[in-house]
Amino acid sequence: MAKGLGKGLSALFPGESLSKAESVENINVKSIKVNPYQPRKIFDENAIIELSNSIKEHGILQPIILRKKGMTYEIVVGERRFRAAKLAGLKEISAVVRNLTDEETMEFAILENLQREDLTPIEEAEAYQNLMENLKITQEQLAFRLGKSRSHIANHIRLLSLPEKVRLYIMEGTLSMGHGRTLLGLQKKEQIFPVAEHVLKEGLNVRQLEKLVQKMNEDVPRETKAKKKDIFIAEHESNLRDYFGTSVTISKSKNKGKIEIEFFSEEDLERILELLNE
Structure with missing residues (x-):
């Protein structure tokens, strides 16, 4: 698989030119299976209906991409068009069949x-x-292959540390990614779900939530409150936080200091250890 794939898909997607060995075929919809590596879990039913109506009137304007899988075909790109075509009652759908590995199929589905x-x-x-x-690669390697920044990858993966119900709120769009990232800043992780419920009830935006989280984190006994942090230490913490994609605390005394890196699961720990070994 070529590195940096996300920066140039080179005729992968419909509408691009085909290679000389390829052609558009009409494939029976009954012989097509959905992509098991499809990352999208939620399909907009109204959008599928609209696309289905368009297909009834104009047909399939762009072929989907399939790969041969035994006696059947598996969707690589174009599951929404496939669903709409079935809804429109089409018996066949125009497609380009390509020889792809599981890894390529997974990567292409995500890229699309x-x-x-x-x-x-x-x-x-x-x-x-x-x-x-599945590819046995690090965040840094994945970022390069997809043409994304490492911090973009890390900030998304951190969301998986949220409680399941909070992740569902983000899936549904009732909470934003900004809400999720801010909730992860709570020092007492058991407060994440109750605070998320409070956000929904009060309709708090991200900025309002940031102020609430800051107040809750500062709401500790006076004798345990930390002194105002040195500006240079705070800057180093910020840089490390961006690099590791998690909370990092630097504390310093007269003769020694320590750096604490927060993790939320075994997988998150493995991710951080990989970054330390790079």
């Missing part, structure tokens, strides 16, 4: 959705996590 901005932040995070696990 990322380019079309079709994924929720949680779906995107899960897609990144699956790619790293």
Whole structure:
């Protein structure tokens, strides 16, 4: 698989020119299966209906991309068009069949959705996590292959540390990615879900939530409150936080100091250790 794939898909997607060995075929919809690596879990039913009506009137304007899988075909790109075509009652659908590995199929499916901005932040995070696990690569390597920044990858994956119900709120769009990232800043992690519920009830925006989280983190016994942090230490903390994609605290005394890096799961710990070993 070529590195830096996300920076130039070179005729992968419909509308691009085909290679000399390729052609558009009409494939029976009954012989087509959905992509098991499809990162998108939520399909807009109204959008599918609208596309189906368009297909009834104009037909399939762009072929989908398939790969042969035994006696059947598997969708690589174009599941929404496939769903709409079935809804429109089509017996066949125009497609280009390509010889792709599981890894390529997974990567292409994610890239298609990322380019079309079709994924929720949680779906995107899960897609990144699956790619790293299946391809056995680090966040840095994944960022290069997809043409993304490492911090973009890290900030999404951090969302997977949120409680399941909070992740569902982000999936549904009732909470934003900004809300999720801010909730992760709570020092007492058991407060995340109750605060998320409070955000929904009061309709707090991200800026209001940031102020609430800051207040809750500062609401500790006076004798345990930390002194105002040195501006240079704070800057180093910020740089490390961006690099590791998690909370980092630097504390310093007269003769020694320590750096604390927060992690939320075994997978998150492995991710941080990989970054330390790079």
